Amino acid sequence: MTSDQTYPSGTPVVVLSQRGPELAETRGEIPSDHPQAQQQPAGQLLREATPEDLAAAAHLAQLAEDLKWALRAHARSLGLKVKIVQLEFTLDESLVTLSYSAEERLDLRGLISEVRSFTPARVNFMAVGAREQAVVLGALGLWTRELLQSLLAGVAADYHSYGA
Known part of the structure; x- marks a missing residue:
């Protein structure tokens, strides 16, 4: 059984992947001129996720x-x-x-x-490999990048306030 229904972006759904049934989230429509629009989906959309799912x-x-x-x-x-x-x-x-x-x-x-x-x-x-690890652990990298940006912004503000 596959679902022909469309769901709004961000809707939790159950898909059948190569590994088995998995929870996923819809991301919206792909424009027809986009290269991915011509590709076969990697799995099947089964249904909207239930509270039990x-x-x-x-x-x-x-x-x-x-x-x-x-x-x-x-x-x-x-x-x-x-x-x-x-x-x-x-x-x-x-x-x-x-x-x-x-x-x-x-x-x-x-x-x-x-x-x-x-x-x-x-x-x-x-x-x-290292690249896949970085993707999985990316949240720490993002947090570190945001912290660094805020610290640099603070340093720049201090630098300008002292008239240097």
């Missing part, structure tokens, strides 16, 4: 956060030199994607037992 997504986001910290501790105890970057569940909790970075190729099967103590979901390991 939103509650499930919030629960799974918290579970992912808790699991991320447990996996970081477990990886340290195993002596693995790995950075657990992010965990994402599908909306039906059938799959968890574990994004990580490491300097060298690692056998991460030892982490699966820790995942199993939290969820029965299948585990998909996805190695990410």
Whole structure:
């Protein structure tokens, strides 16, 4: 079942991606002359998200956060030199994607037992590089950039007020 209905920008919806059902947000219409308008969508829009979908997504986001910290501790105890970057569940909790970075190729099967103590979901390991890490951790970068801009604006204001 796919939805032919259009939704206003910012509406939470359930989509079927390659990984499974996921929560997404509509972003508006793409102009017909835009190159992306000619591309096939990566997934299927199923329906508008229900309050139950939103509650499930919030629960799974918290579970992912808790699991991320447990996996970081477990990886340290195993002596693995790995950075657990992010965990994402599908909306039906059938799959968890574990994004990580490491300097060298690692056998991460030892982490699966820790995942199993939290969820029965299948585990998909996805190695990410520095660029992908920056996207995931971008909020800190944005905050730092905004702080730096405000500090520089303050320095410039002080500089001009002293008549230099």
